[in-house]
Amino acid sequence: MITRFLWQGMDRNLRLCVLLVLAVGIALPLANLILAATNPAHVPSWVLQLFGKYLCYALLALAVDLVWGFCGILSLGHGAFFALGGYCMGMYLMRQIGTRGVYGNPILPDFMVFLNYKELPWFWHGFDHFWFAAIMVVLVPSVLAFALGWFAFRSRVTGVYLSIITQAMTFALMLAFFRNDMGLGGNNGLTDFKDILGYSVQASETRAALFFASAVALALGLIISAAVVSSRFGKALTAVRDAESRMRFLGYRVEGFKLFVFVLSAAMAGVAGALYVPQVGIINPGEFAPGNSIEAVLWVAVGGRGTLVGPIIGAVLVNFGKTWLTGALPEVWLFALGALFIVVTLLLPKGIVGLWGQMKSRSQARKARAPA
Amino acid sequence: MLFLRPASVLLSVLASLALAGAALAADLATLVGNLASGGLSEREAAITALAASGDERAAPILEALGAGQLYTRTSDKLVVIGKTEGNRLALTEAVSGKPAGNAVEADLERVRVNNRLRGTIEAAVGSLTLMSPNARTRLSAADALFKRRDATALAALDQALAVEKDPRIKRAMSEARAAIVLATSDSPPAQKLAAIALVRERGDRDSLGILKTVAAASDGEVKTAATAGAESIEQTLAAWQMAQNVWYGISLGSVLLLAAIGLAITFGTMGVINMAHGEMVMLGAYTTFVVQEVIRTSAPHLFDVSLVIALPLAFLVSGAIGILIERTIIRFLYGRPLDTLLATWGLSLVLQQAVRSIFGSSNREVGAPSWMSGTFQLGQLNITYGRLWIVVFALVVFVALILLLRKTPLGLYMRAVTQNRPMASAVGIRTPRVDALTFGLGSGIAGLAGVALSQIDNVSPNLGQGYIIDSFMVVVFGGVGNLFGTLIGALTLGVVNKFLEPYAGAVLGKILVLVFIIMFIQRRPRGLFALKGRSVE
Numbered sequence: 001m002i003t004r005f006l007w008q009g010m011d012r013n014l015r016l017c018v019l020l021v022l023a024v025g026i027a028l029p030l031a032n033l034i035l036a037a038t039n040p041a042h043v044p045s046w047v048l049q050l051f052g053k054y055l056c057y058a059l060l061a062l063a064v065d066l067v068w069g070f071c072g073i074l075s076l077g078h079g080a081f082f083a084l085g086g087y088c089m090g091m092y093l094m095r096q097i098g099t100r101g102v103y104g105n106p107i108l109p110d111f112m113v114f115l116n117y118k119e120l121p122w123f124w125h126g127f128d129h130f131w132f133a134a135i136m137v138v139l140v141p142s143v144l145a146f147a148l149g150w151f152a153f154r155s156r157v158t159g160v161y162l163s164i165i166t167q168a169m170t171f172a173l174m175l176a177f178f179r180n181d182m183g184l185g186g187n188n189g190l191t192d193f194k195d196i197l198g199y200s201v202q203a204s205e206t207r208a209a210l211f212f213a214s215a216v217a218l219a220l221g222l223i224i225s226a227a228v229v230s231s232r233f234g235k236a237l238t239a240v241r242d243a244e245s246r247m248r249f250l251g252y253r254v255e256g257f258k259l260f261v262f263v264l265s266a267a268m269a270g271v272a273g274a275l276y277v278p279q280v281g282i283i284n285p286g287e288f289a290p291g292n293s294i295e296a297v298l299w300v301a302v303g304g305r306g307t308l309v310g311p312i313i314g315a316v317l318v319n320f321g322k323t324w325l326t327g328a329l330p331e332v333w334l335f336a337l338g339a340l341f342i343v344v345t346l347l348l349p350k351g352i353v354g355l356w357g358q359m360k361s362r363s364q365a366r367k368a369r370a371p372a
Numbered sequence: 373m374l375f376l377r378p379a380s381v382l383l384s385v386l387a388s389l390a391l392a393g394a395a396l397a398a399d400l401a402t403l404v405g406n407l408a409s410g411g412l413s414e415r416e417a418a419i420t421a422l423a424a425s426g427d428e429r430a431a432p433i434l435e436a437l438g439a440g441q442l443y444t445r446t447s448d449k450l451v452v453i454g455k456t457e458g459n460r461l462a463l464t465e466a467v468s469g470k471p472a473g474n475a476v477e478a479d480l481e482r483v484r485v486n487n488r489l490r491g492t493i494e495a496a497v498g499s500l501t502l503m504s505p506n507a508r509t510r511l512s513a514a515d516a517l518f519k520r521r522d523a524t525a526l527a528a529l530d531q532a533l534a535v536e537k538d539p540r541i542k543r544a545m546s547e548a549r550a551a552i553v554l555a556t557s558d559s560p561p562a563q564k565l566a567a568i569a570l571v572r573e574r575g576d577r578d579s580l581g582i583l584k585t586v587a588a589a590s591d592g593e594v595k596t597a598a599t600a601g602a603e604s605i606e607q608t609l610a611a612w613q614m615a616q617n618v619w620y621g622i623s624l625g626s627v628l629l630l631a632a633i634g635l636a637i638t639f640g641t642m643g644v645i646n647m648a649h650g651e652m653v654m655l656g657a658y659t660t661f662v663v664q665e666v667i668r669t670s671a672p673h674l675f676d677v678s679l680v681i682a683l684p685l686a687f688l689v690s691g692a693i694g695i696l697i698e699r700t701i702i703r704f705l706y707g708r709p710l711d712t713l714l715a716t717w718g719l720s721l722v723l724q725q726a727v728r729s730i731f732g733s734s735n736r737e738v739g740a741p742s743w744m745s746g747t748f749q750l751g752q753l754n755i756t757y758g759r760l761w762i763v764v765f766a767l768v769v770f771v772a773l774i775l776l777l778r779k780t781p782l783g784l785y786m787r788a789v790t791q792n793r794p795m796a797s798a799v800g801i802r803t804p805r806v807d808a809l810t811f812g813l814g815s816g817i818a819g820l821a822g823v824a825l826s827q828i829d830n831v832s833p834n835l836g837q838g839y840i841i842d843s844f845m846v847v848v849f850g851g852v853g854n855l856f857g858t859l860i861g862a863l864t865l866g867v868v869n870k871f872l873e874p875y876a877g878a879v880l881g882k883i884l885v886l887v888f889i890i891m892f893i894q895r896r897p898r899g900l901f902a903l904k905g906r907s908v909e
Binding site: 154 | 645701704705708709710711712713714715717718719720721722723724725726728729841844845848879880882883886887889890891893894895897
């Protein structure tokens, strides 16, 4: 029943997209592992790592789109949920280092030995188990989103005020995580990981598996989002976006809708962060920077808000551009990014997907006009 | 009162001259001769005699002696003061103070002192400066004695007290005397009690230290008096500390006010989320930098007025760029606040990178003119001139802005367009032009803020980023569309921040303030002073 519920939410394009994501998730790692390095179809490990990163970003973009595109909540703090998920995973990975750290302490990670910690802070307990960390990856961002959303939506903080609050939240978290007293590595963050589930994070098999996991997570995110959006609940959600007061007058509890989708989105962002950290090998407070969250919003805007495929296209395209430009013309990157913000909001309010739709409807209109 | 002060200074000068005349009987030259020739005990006698002579010229000689710079020239037994100049010593005749050529160390014999003598010398210099005709010297000598509590200086201090006429210096001297009395364990309790009363009245951190040691070291009446005194000083000091915190808070608040006030116009009255606001501030700061560079290379004598020159220029630069932005980007996005937010964020990235490409990413040096450097004391408050001027400047900008909005036709148009755009348009106000000017005004004020902030912050391409979130917090906290709300919001946040700092540390304090504002907005989504009526939404 659940599968039917999930499956019927998707139209043909979306099914295609999910299958495509899964196909990439299988093909790229295989091309990396099986084919010889001399084979022209061989995918080098760094490409795999790069695209693994993009997949995580795409999931984050999808999460942002879910609240912004379908519920009209512009969150400028989704980077915080992403980073929190990443920190949970990072804590698990730190505990897996064991005695292989520089100081060889079996319990305390290196930075704690360095900062003269005598024992593990309370919130580090349990993170030596993967299942615990995995729960926390979803739970911590969700709880934060719930707390913030509960207060904000009930007191009807909307529009730019909510955006500013979320931005302040991620800014405050960034300042907090930069402190050494937090017990989370201060400004160096968590790094120098060794193992995940007993496999070395450096091994190409592990990397391939992580890539595949990211693809699966993204596909799952797509399926869940599609199910939510196309259900009756999703219709109400879109109605909240378009006419919040009217929904209220019709008797809907608007804040409940918003809260649910906000928490769901935060959990997705947390998962994205958790998959991101083992692939890049580090998590530090810089991930909380307000600029990161706003950039994630740009991916959505570029791809097309209010569509499910759009944010994935946007995230991959913008980040591919970023990788290429920061390598080739580092000076130009910020100009390009800034210009992209302006151009997209001024000229492409519906993003790339919207542009495609526009052109299609235009050509249809032309066809319709032709016989007359 | 006005003529009393010069008169008293004159009197004290006359008194010290008379004293010096009497002491001149023991000739300075002879004493200096004794100083250099005899053994250690004779040397000590000579120092005391020099101190008693009250001769102005003796002080530098004794200071040189204490610093090991007093020599006898081997060739003619002349006593000289030698100051190192390259690998030779530049000499001055000790008695007359005339230059006496230079010499290498081998041609000179140093007048030796030991530690005990050094103490005597210090006391002698102290008492000599107590007699100085210069009021400032006497005052600082008394203050130094208060801190050193040197019992050997007691006689000299009494002597100086007897002839001192300036009430302020007299007070400082009696306080120093009280401190010495308290430091001497065998002084009679009655004297000690009087001394405690005096020190208690002085009421600064040093007095607290003195009273605490006295309370610990003595018993009976003296102990109770000292303890009570220490407590009362602690209370006044806590009050001063509070006042100091309030001042720091006001100072921080004025910075926040400067950064936020332009935003209060663009966000508050136009509803435009200008994420590039911080970059307008940054442009103002860089304008100041450029102005100072030009002045440095072409007209260095104008350096002190560089900020005054920079102010209108910064206003024009930021304002012009603001108008340009409004005309090319923002006017297409009215009614779409979230899109405005994204577009202006992109703009801020472009502006940052542009400045980085032109000026480089490192911090730029912006100097402070002489009238903005230095500090002064107000009671126990330490106030730096730079901060004081920024507070004054923030208030001036605020008042000017209020007047502009209330008393000029432009302000009238702005308010009209804010309140009811179609109606304003219907009565013939050119609303697009007013929009552009309003946005330009907000940006221009950000530029002015940049001039002030260049004095206290690093002028780098990231300057604006540090203020943008704070500014939004201030505007939202104070109530959007309400300038007085912005003023109150900025000062409140500044003071709260500074009061949290001692307990929580700077970073945690800031985090707490952010959390507080987040909670606050949930309670009152429209800020402290919410607009009521038709202009809402």
